[in-house]
Amino acid sequence: MKLLKTILILCLFTTVANAQFVTNSKRAADVYFQNKEYYAAAEYYKRSLQISADSAGFVVPYGFENKIKQESPKNNDYEYSVFQLAESLRLYKNFTDAEKWYAIANGFSNPKYILSSFWYGEALRANQKYTEAIEAFNTFLGKYKTNDGYVAKAKSEIASCQFALYELRYPRLFKLSKLKSSINQKGSNYTPVLKGTSLYFTSSRPGTVTGKREILTDKDNAKVSKTETPFLNAVYEVLGNPLNENVTIKKVITDARNRESAAPAFHPNGKVMYITSWTGKGDKKIYQVNAAAGTASGWSEPLELGGQINVKGFNSIQPFVTKDGHYLIFSSNKPGGSGKYDLWYCPLRSDGSLGQSVNLGSSVNTPEDEQAPYYNSQSKKLLFSSNGRVGMGGYDFYESEGDFASWSEPRNVGYPFNSSKDDMYFTPSDDTDTEGYISSDRESLCCLEIFNIKREYLNVKGIILDCNTLKPLANAKVSLADSLQTLTVTTDESGAYSFKINSNRKLKITAEKDKYFTKILNFTHEEIAKRDTLFSPDICLIPYEIDKPIVLKDVLYEFDKATLTEDSKGKLDYLYTIMVDNPSIEIELSAHTDSKGSDVYNLDLSNRRAKACVDYLISKGVSISRMISRGYGETKPVAPNTLANGKDNPAGRALNRRTEFKVTKK
Numbered sequence: 001m002k003l004l005k006t007i008l009i010l011c012l013f014t015t016v017a018n019a020q021f022v023t024n025s026k027r028a029a030d031v032y033f034q035n036k037e038y039y040a041a042a043e044y045y046k047r048s049l050q051i052s053a054d055s056a057g058f059v060v061p062y063g064f065e066n067k068i069k070q071e072s073p074k075n076n077d078y079e080y081s082v083f084q085l086a087e088s089l090r091l092y093k094n095f096t097d098a099e100k101w102y103a104i105a106n107g108f109s110n111p112k113y114i115l116s117s118f119w120y121g122e123a124l125r126a127n128q129k130y131t132e133a134i135e136a137f138n139t140f141l142g143k144y145k146t147n148d149g150y151v152a153k154a155k156s157e158i159a160s161c162q163f164a165l166y167e168l169r170y171p172r173l174f175k176l177s178k179l180k181s182s183i184n185q186k187g188s189n190y191t192p193v194l195k196g197t198s199l200y201f202t203s204s205r206p207g208t209v210t211g212k213r214e215i216l217t218d219k220d221n222a223k224v225s226k227t228e229t230p231f232l233n234a235v236y237e238v239l240g241n242p243l244n245e246n247v248t249i250k251k252v253i254t255d256a257r258n259r260e261s262a263a264p265a266f267h268p269n270g271k272v273m274y275i276t277s278w279t280g281k282g283d284k285k286i287y288q289v290n291a292a293a294g295t296a297s298g299w300s301e302p303l304e305l306g307g308q309i310n311v312k313g314f315n316s317i318q319p320f321v322t323k324d325g326h327y328l329i330f331s332s333n334k335p336g337g338s339g340k341y342d343l344w345y346c347p348l349r350s351d352g353s354l355g356q357s358v359n360l361g362s363s364v365n366t367p368e369d370e371q372a373p374y375y376n377s378q379s380k381k382l383l384f385s386s387n388g389r390v391g392m393g394g395y396d397f398y399e400s401e402g403d404f405a406s407w408s409e410p411r412n413v414g415y416p417f418n419s420s421k422d423d424m425y426f427t428p429s430d431d432t433d434t435e436g437y438i439s440s441d442r443e444s445l446c447c448l449e450i451f452n453i454k455r456e457y458l459n460v461k462g463i464i465l466d467c468n469t470l471k472p473l474a475n476a477k478v479s480l481a482d483s484l485q486t487l488t489v490t491t492d493e494s495g496a497y498s499f500k501i502n503s504n505r506k507l508k509i510t511a512e513k514d515k516y517f518t519k520i521l522n523f524t525h526e527e528i529a530k531r532d533t534l535f536s537p538d539i540c541l542i543p544y545e546i547d548k549p550i551v552l553k554d555v556l557y558e559f560d561k562a563t564l565t566e567d568s569k570g571k572l573d574y575l576y577t578i579m580v581d582n583p584s585i586e587i588e589l590s591a592h593t594d595s596k597g598s599d600v601y602n603l604d605l606s607n608r609r610a611k612a613c614v615d616y617l618i619s620k621g622v623s624i625s626r627m628i629s630r631g632y633g634e635t636k637p638v639a640p641n642t643l644a645n646g647k648d649n650p651a652g653r654a655l656n657r658r659t660e661f662k663v664t665k666k
Contacts, residue, residue: 003559024048033084038092045085049078055139061590080106084112090119093446095126097631106136113122118150121157125393125451128420130161130168130250137161156390164392167415170525173456174417178443181247183450190439190448191318191372192242193261193427199238199437200252202262204446233260234274242437243452252297261302262427263321265328271390272352274319274328277302280359284315286330308346308357311335312395318425319372321348325541327404328354329373339367343384363407364400371395373425374434382407383433385424393420411484422448434452458528460499462536464491464511467545471495473541476513482506509536510581542578549590549660555613563606564616572616575661577623586626589613593651595641596636606631613659628664 014531029044076423102120105113121136137154145149183189187204194200240247252264265274271291278284286309287302309316309330316332329345339345341367347355360382364370368388372395375382380403385395391409396418398410412418419442428436432454464476472495480486482503489497501507505525514520528534546548552575552618555568564572579585591609593602610629618624634641638651 016118016601025098026077029081029084029088036091038088042088042092042094044612045081045088048081049085051309056316076110079108079110079113081106084115086119090123093421095123096445099123099129100128104584114225115140117143118154122155125157125161125164125533126420128164128168130165134158135516152294160393162422163390163412164415166417167392170505170529171416172414173458174457175454176416176438176451179242179437179452181238181242181245181449182249182298183242183247187226188233189450190449191425192437192439192450193264193266194437195266198268198434198568201236201238202233202264203236204447205234206546227432233257233262235261235264242450252299259302263318264319267321267348267352268323268325273299274321275302275315278315283310283313284317285310286316286319290568305354308354309344312426315341317341318372318374319343322375322377324377326377327375329360330357330373330374331369331371332357338362338365339369339388339529341369341371343370343373358404360404361407363402363412369395372426374426376428376451378431379433381433382412383413383426385422386410390419390424394422397423397426403478404587417453421562426453444505456532457500458504458531459533460501460507460509460536461533461537462497462509464497464513465495465538465540466516467540468543470540473513473516476511476516476541479512481508507534509539509540513541515545515583516543517578518581539635542607544663546663546666547636547662549662550659552613552659555659556610557609560605562612564612569616572613573620576620579626582666584666585662585663587629588628588664589617589661590630590659592632592636592656592658592660593634593658595637596653599633603631603633604634606633609659 025044026048029048032038032044033041040640066173073356081091082101083105086098086105089095089101089294100121102116102123105116106120108116113666117136117140121133121140122137124130124133130356137158141151142153146224156185164587175565176182182200183199185203185205187206189201189203189205191202192199194225216271227288233251236249237252238247238249258642259277259279261275261277263276273291275287276284276285277291286305288305290304292298297458302312303420309328309332311332312493314332314334314335316330318331320329321327322329325348327344327345328348331341331345331378334344337359343360344357346357347361349355359365360370364382364384366386366388369385370384370386370388372385373382374384380401382400382402383397384400387395387396389396389398389412391398392414392495397413399413400410402654412430417423417438421441423438423440423442425439427435427438428584430436437455438453440451443449462478464473464478465471466473472493474493474495475492476491476495476497477488478491478497479486480501481487482501483505484503487499487501489499491497497511507523509523510518513519519539521536521539523534542550552571554571556565557563557568558565566613575589589610591606591613595602595605597605607629608631610631614624614627614629617627637652637656638658639655640649641653641656643649
């Protein structure tokens with residue numbers, strides 16, 4: 001989570017009584033860096049490199065790399081400042097500029113900068129340069145010999161880049177738009193949540209107090225001073241439609257002690273709000289705020305929740321209350337978790353008290369961070385953000401199904417719901433999660449902003465017919481499967497089926513009915529990407545009965561031989577499709593001749609022809625255990641070979657020269 005405190009004016013004091021204020025730019029930058037004031041640190045590392053300390057988007061000066069490579073006593077200082085500048089920019093989430101400086105530091109021979117290639121890869125990934133990022137991570141793996149977590153992380157990053165390249169090629173059905181109103185002002189804007197018709201969110205926009213001086217020190221008691229306009233996190237309420245450009249925003253005053261507050265969550269009774277609150281030096285904790293009529297804000301002073309949520313020395317953040325009011329879910333790095341920040345839940349009793357907190361478990365939590373939970377009590381789907389799984393980059397949204405007793409393996413929601421940066425805090429504006437709001441820094445150099453997100457849908461419609469009669473088939477089962485789910489419907493009297501899905505990936509439609517061969521249709525992303533409706537009106541099912549032969553039309557052979565013609569191989573593909581779509585059936589494939597020639601010859605020829613058909617299907621991948629070949633010669637005619645007057649019957653002979661199959665087991 002990017003909780004940004006932007007420093008507007010930075011001052012160094014050269015003479016202050018009894019204080020060790022520093023005047024050297026590099027030394028000052030180090031003090032800021034150790035105090036996690038990364039924006040200020042970056043500005044002073046630029047000064048130490050004699051680069052104008054302008055805002056983001058600067059270009060690396062021409063010839064700078066050669067300057068660093070010069071043999072001089074300052075070479076070590078230059079390399080140090082370049083690396084530290086890259087680090088400051090990365091930690092400030094300015095990946096655009098961090099990439100440029102890591103690219104230079106990546107060429108340093110000093111082993112203490114060996115992680116430059118790793119962070120260079122991360123910056124490239126954040127800037128959506130996935131192919132170049134994969135190359136950078138592979139370079140890092142080739143030269144990094146320490147057996148620690150960076151190796152596993154680099155491999156995970158490569159997998160994430162490969163995943164992202166696929167996602168960008170096949171975007172999912174979502175539409176995003178950044179809110180154009182004054183909601184997205186300076187600082188970070190995040191944690192949108194709806195209460196009735198009002199949108200609440202957190203913002204680190206400037207406060208009203210200016211000119212406050214703060215002294216920062218490092219471990220050696222070197223000091224710097226900064227004058228800043230406080231960018232304090234606070235909860236705000238939007239009056240009006242957030243999608244309109246003109247809205248009214250008011251600050252929700254929740255604490256008279258000048259604490260920072262974030263991530264509001266509301267109990268469904270509307271009388272209780274939970275928030276995250278903290279001071280500059282203290283732990284982040286979750287507080288309860290009660291509705292209070294007659295107060296300026298309408299809310300009481302915050303009350304710190306008990307030990308089931310807040311543990312001294314650890315952080316508990318981002319509360320969420322399920323719509324049924326049964327659970328409070330939150331993120332915490334307290335003991336008992338899987339790694340850094342884990343998701344936990346507490347039962348909410350009818351009297352408003354909390355039960356003991358329970359970790360959501362290893363199915364959801366990873367050794368990294370899981371945050372920003374949202375749970376739909378109706379669909380039983382948990383949506384949360386994590387930076388510990390394969391994804392687009394930064395924090396991604398993942399979805400898991402469960403009932404708090406067990407959870408399914410989380411699935412990445414994909415692009416464009418997720419981006420190469422941080423994507424967090426979903427809140428719906430309807431009961432079906434079709435539309436809502438998220439926070440993302442995808443269009444920002446440093447800070448989270450609020451976006452409206454809307455699911456789009458693909459309609460899949462068609463009719464199931466009998467292939468022989470071309471009449472509609474009622475009560476046929478039709479299933480549609482994509483990468484996430486399988487949906488099933490039964491056709492009505494008109495044979496019609498219909499699906500509405502939030503997927504444009506590969507789709508598989510399966511139609512089946514008793515005493516009919518199952519039919520499967522596959523559709524690629526390219527076939528459906530530009531459509532909002534996919535029609536398949538020509539799905540017909542072939543009826544069959546056990547041991548009842550079905551003629552394979554136009555399967556022909558070379559004259560007086562068992563060699564299949566090329567055209568006949570294409571006709572056999574019809575049977576191959578049936579075998580693939582119906583993997584449990586077994587068949588007998590038979591060949592027949594007319595009465596010309598001896599009985600022995602015709603029987604041998606038909607055996608060889610039937611075997612040629614089976615051999616072709618085997619070459620296509622059908623198991624021989626599912627097929628037997630049999631030749632019947634002229635013993636099973638379906639029409640007279642000669643007419644009643646003894647003359648030849650060419651039409652009858654043509655019907656007798658046939659290839660058939662029949663189902664022997666289903």
